[in-house]
Amino acid sequence: MAIDKEMSPIEFRLDPSSGVPTYLQLVQQVEHALRLGYLKPGDQLPKVRDVVAALTINPNTVLKSYKELETKGLIEGRPGQGTFIKTTLEQVTLPDLATLRRTLMSWLASAEAAGLDEDGVAALFTSVLRDFYKERSGANAPATGGARGVEGIA
């Protein structure tokens, strides 16, 4: 199904076996495309009607994902024109990134000196990363869809 006129740089697809709700799949695909640079500020998202026709999904589902992206400040609707990318997801400037990378390298060196191997480092990092963001988000953790995987017991 070709989208005529103003082509959007991306096209959505759905993974029926992922268990992730449809609207969330669309949200994640836009975020992913932003991180990877497929989408830049000013780019147009596919029109609701085109997404509906291409994927045979409920228009409210598409509207819901666009609303969520708008709430996150990533996109904006321009009346009569469509929906456009407002910002980028790369929040960190390049010099900052280089500094962060250096600190991480020196931390890795001390971890190795303390006797951790690569798997040990990865396990520790993953665990700390999870705890850090869990603490941050606190009690109002996003169960709205973000946590629809298996909720096991720690």
Place this chain on the structure above:
Amino acid sequence: MNVIETADLGKRYGKAWALRDCTLAIPEGRLAALVGPNGAGKSTLMNMAVGLTLPSTGTVTLLGGMSATAPAMLQDIAFMAQDAPLYKNLSVADMLHLTKNLNWRFDHARAKARLVDLGIPLKKKAGKLSGGQQAQVALTLALARRPRLLVLDEPLAALDPLARQDFMGTVMTAMADDGVSVLLSSHALADLERVADFVVVLGGGELRIAGDTDELLAEHRLLTGPASEADRLAGLLSPIQVKRAEAQAHLLVRTGGPASAPVPPGWEAHPVSLEELVLAYLRPTGIGSSSASFPRTELTEVTR
């Protein structure tokens, strides 16, 4: 605004109730799927909603409070009965002409353009078209009346998978273009997961559950754990459905809300699919829960 609202709605044929005590509100702009086995009362509910059958008890109102039998309602509702009802001996063009003259509001140009778009030969007799094409013709005629509410009784039953997708594509596009609200009954649960943003589950002439699809999915969890604890947990959680083997048990429970309630120790919680959810409500095997009501439970209670 609610497109359909019922209060204690019931229909009795002789001594048998086809539908009873049905209280329901479907908001506008949705595609509401009416699901349930044969004899669940789906067609009865639909026929009362469009004014073809009169209720034995209770009331049904449409589009924000109007009576289902009011003549003015005829314009705003389009109803497509099962098996794509067309005059089989008329050509598609004649069918179009006839429907135009039988209706006060009818977008002839648009209907014709849509049929041409779909590659349906206008000169062919309606009865000679494929099942999928007949369904598309009936749908096009219904939509050309520019209804505010489109009611479709088992439109997908006779269609192959490709024709189903095309049909739903037309329905979804009409929703996006015109904002028409849709009530659709179907057996094909798997086809509905992506299209229905509201579900109404009927079983044995009773309303089992109704609500926003995403909200219902977020509120339900499948708990998996040791069978030895299943009874104790079931007593606390009033599950909708319990499935157990010798060692392992699955409990489908409704939690207080979308919040990620703590899971009892030793148990795992999984999200449920729309199909699992509907089937659980159609075959409730809850322990300690009465068959008529499905109480919400707070998972937190068990962990204290």
